[in-house]
Amino acid sequence: xxxxxxxxxxxxxxxxxxxxxxxxxxxxxxxxxxxxxxxxxxxxxxxxxxxxxxxxxxxxxxxxxxxxxxxxxxxxxxxxxxxxxxxxxxxxxxxxxxxxxxxxxxxxxxxxxxxxxxxxxxxxxxxxxxxxxxxxxxxxxxxxxxxxxxxxxxxxxxxxxxxxxxxxxxxxxxxxxxxxxxxxxxxxxxxxxxxxxxxxxxxxxxxxxxxxxxxxxxxxxxxxxxxxxxxxxxxxxxxx
Amino acid sequence: xxxxxxxxxxxxxxxxxxxxxxxxxxxxxxxxxxxxxxxxxxxxxxxxxxxxxxxxxxxxxxxxxxxxxxxxxxxxxxxxxxxxxxxxxxxxxxxxxxxxxxxxxxxxxxxxxxxxxxxxxxxxxxxxxxxxxxxxxxxxxxxxxxxxxxxxxxxxxxxxxxxxxxxxxxxxxxxxxxxxxxxxxxxxxxxxxxxxxxxxxxxxxxxxxxxxxxxxxxxxxxxxxxxxxxxxxxxxxxxx
DNA sequence: CGTCAGCTTGACTCATCTCAACTAGGGTGG
DNA sequence: CCACCCTAGTTGAGATGAGTCAAGCTGACG
Numbered sequence: 300x301x302x303x304x305x306x307x308x309x310x311x312x313x314x315x316x317x318x319x320x321x322x323x324x325x326x327x328x329x330x331x332x333x334x335x336x337x338x339x340x341x342x343x344x345x346x347x348x349x350x351x352x353x354x355x356x357x358x359x360x361x362x363x364x365x366x367x368x369x370x371x372x373x374x375x376x377x378x379x380x381x382x383x384x385x386x387x388x389x390x391x392x393x394x395x396x397x398x399x400x401x402x403x404x405x406x407x408x409x410x411x412x413x414x415x416x417x418x419x420x421x422x423x424x425x426x427x428x429x430x431x432x433x434x435x436x437x438x439x440x441x442x443x444x445x446x447x448x449x450x451x452x453x454x455x456x457x458x459x460x461x462x463x464x465x466x467x468x469x470x471x472x473x474x475x476x477x478x479x480x481x482x483x484x485x486x487x488x489x490x491x492x493x494x495x496x497x498x499x500x501x502x503x504x505x506x507x508x509x510x511x512x513x514x515x516x517x518x519x520x521x522x523x524x525x526x527x528x529x530x531x532x533x534x535x536x537x538x539x
Numbered sequence: 540x541x542x543x544x545x546x547x548x549x550x551x552x553x554x555x556x557x558x559x560x561x562x563x564x565x566x567x568x569x570x571x572x573x574x575x576x577x578x579x580x581x582x583x584x585x586x587x588x589x590x591x592x593x594x595x596x597x598x599x600x601x602x603x604x605x606x607x608x609x610x611x612x613x614x615x616x617x618x619x620x621x622x623x624x625x626x627x628x629x630x631x632x633x634x635x636x637x638x639x640x641x642x643x644x645x646x647x648x649x650x651x652x653x654x655x656x657x658x659x660x661x662x663x664x665x666x667x668x669x670x671x672x673x674x675x676x677x678x679x680x681x682x683x684x685x686x687x688x689x690x691x692x693x694x695x696x697x698x699x700x701x702x703x704x705x706x707x708x709x710x711x712x713x714x715x716x717x718x719x720x721x722x723x724x725x726x727x728x729x730x731x732x733x734x735x736x737x738x739x740x741x742x743x744x745x746x747x748x749x750x751x752x753x754x755x756x757x758x759x760x761x762x763x764x765x766x767x768x769x770x771x772x773x774x775x776x777x778x779x
Numbered sequence: 780c781g782t783c784a785g786c787t788t789g790a791c792t793c794a795t796c797t798c799a800a801c802t803a804g805g806g807t808g809g
Numbered sequence: 810c811c812a813c814c815c816t817a818g819t820t821g822a823g824a825t826g827a828g829t830c831a832a833g834c835t836g837a838c839g
Contacts, residue, residue, distance in 0.1 A: 376689070376693050378693070378697060378778060378779065379778060379779075380778065382697045383697070384692060384693040384696040384697045386689050386692055386693075397681075397682060397685060398682050398683075398685050398686045398689070399678070399679060399682045400682070400683075400686065404686050404689060404690075405689065427675065427678075428671070428675075431668070431671040431674060434671060434674050434675060434678060435667065435668075435674060437678055438639070438674060438677055438678045438681060439639060441637075441678060441681040441682055441685060442637060442638050442639045442640070442681055443638075443640075444685060445637060445638050445681060445684060445685050445688060446638045446640065446644050448685060448688045448689060448692060449616070449626050449638070449644060449645065449688060450644075451692060452624060452626055452688060452691060452692055452695060453616050453618070453624040453626075455692060455695035455696045455739065456624040456695045456736075456737075456738075456739030457618060457622045457623070457624050457739060459794075459795090460794080460795070490816095490817070490818090491817070491818065491819095492817085496696075497696075498696075499695065499696030499697060500795080500796090501795075501796060501797080502817090502818080503795090503796075503797085503798095503818095503819080503820085504794090504795060504796075506818060506819055506820080507795095507819080507820080509819095510819075510820085522804095538618055538619060538620065539618065539619075699826075699827090700826080700827070730784095730785065730786090731785070731786065731787095732785085740827075740828090741827075741828060741829080742785090742786080742787095743786095743787080743788085743827090743828075743829085744826090744827060744828075746786060746787055746788080747787080747788080747827095749787095750787075750788085762836095
């Protein structure tokens with residue numbers, strides 16, 4: 300899976316070029332000293348996954364943690380009878396593996412072509428003991444992922460279909476904007492089934508709701524995404 | 540709100556008697572050195588809240604973090620139109636305030652009479668810089684709270700009423716057992732409305748579901764709680 | 780003894796799900 | 810190049826699980 304040998308200087312992470320990593324400033328690697336960055340870089344391995352590839356497996360040993368550098372990842376939990384819940388989507392700068400445990404509590408799969416900076420968990424934990432800065436960054440990351448998850452919990456517990464879809468679109472837009480994305484167009488690399496499994500709806504309800512929002516001129520449904528026509532009305536719908 | 544002056548030795552936390560704290564071994568204060576424990580103790584203030592009291596307010600400045608030492612706390616998020624979602628219940632040993640941010644993202648209220656060990660946030664953050672051990676414990680706490688929240692997310696996204704209620708009862712039982720509780724009887728200090736707002740249901744559906752489970756001999760509804768009659772069947776229902 | 784909050788139960792409604800048909804686009808192989 | 814298939818998405822019609830509204834029960838408390 301690793302696309303570079305251990306000592307290779309890669310463009311995203313790894314080796315001496317963590318310094319050039321384009322997501323570093325927004326990831327757990329931000330605000331580290333030169334020492335810390337060097338130690339981190341020594342452990343980092345750049346890796347790429349094609350669309351659909353499984354990155355970590357639910358129930359499997361938690362052997363690695365990853366810092367996403369490109370693409371989109373879905374975290375899924377599967378029930379024994381096949382029902383699926385997508386816990387969330389990870390974007391560049393997000394950290395995969397915050398739920399420290401002996402095994403992964405969910406699977407992670409590449410939604411589209413995806414790149415990440417990979418660390419062996421044992422070695423990474425070693426770094427945590429030496430570098431409280433990194434530990435602190437990780438706590439902040441865990442804290443904000445917790446806040447995001449709680450936000451989503453409210454949605455699943457108390458919002459109707461239109462509110463869920465509106466909140467999902469705006470949440471994705473907000474995160475993409477932080478990465479320098481467009482605010483009029485929201486790319487949706489994931490399928491309707493993914494969106495449905497994230498929002499606790501069916502694929503048909505997601506489709507109908509998008510059609511309805513388009514009919515009300517809040518959005519326009521486009522190929523591979525949607526265009527935001529009335530951000531204010533969409534925000535009022537999302538209601539938070 | 541503090542029931543003891545700053546230098547008073549209290550039975551739960553605070554002053555020199557952190558050593559005697561009955562939840563220390565399972566809380567973030569576990570596995571600290573004598574030094575660390577002393578510094579923590581110097582900042583701790585024992586506080587008590589009567590049933591229904593608001594401990595922290597959604598949107599208010601995040602001025603304190605608390606370690607629950609007794610009773611039950613509900614974390615609630617309110618939507619502008621009054622809909623309410625209970626994110627979770629905190630039991631003794633749990634830590635309130637993991638979502639580090641400038642303001643609290645939710646309110647916390649005492650379900651029954653409740654005691655906690657309170658730290659001013661600024662001072663507590665100072666400790667984190669000095670004691671990586673504590674930081675590490677906090678990351679583990681955040682990590683397991685994240686896992687719990689993700690578990691609940693699946694429930695709200697994909698489970699029906701009976702599955703939600705069964706999972707809620709068993710989850711509460713498991714946590715209580717870790718605290719030395721009974722496994723045949725589950726006390727429910729919270730109201731049906733609280734349970735409904737936690738499970739994304741209405742009070743009527745919770746009531747009907749409990750009645751139905753009782754009719755199927757999985758549980759018996761008792762005053763202030765339920766008795767577990769068929770743990771295996773209940774577990775099969777919870778389906779995870 | 781009356782009141783009130785918490786809870787249960789019943790009858791009916793409705794938002795979402797289920798099942799099914801259909802469309803559109805992309806890839807493949809003859 | 811076309812015929813075919815396959816996946817993703819949309820739309821419709823009917824079913825259903827949970828919500829809504831309403832009534833009644835129970836125990837605590839003044």
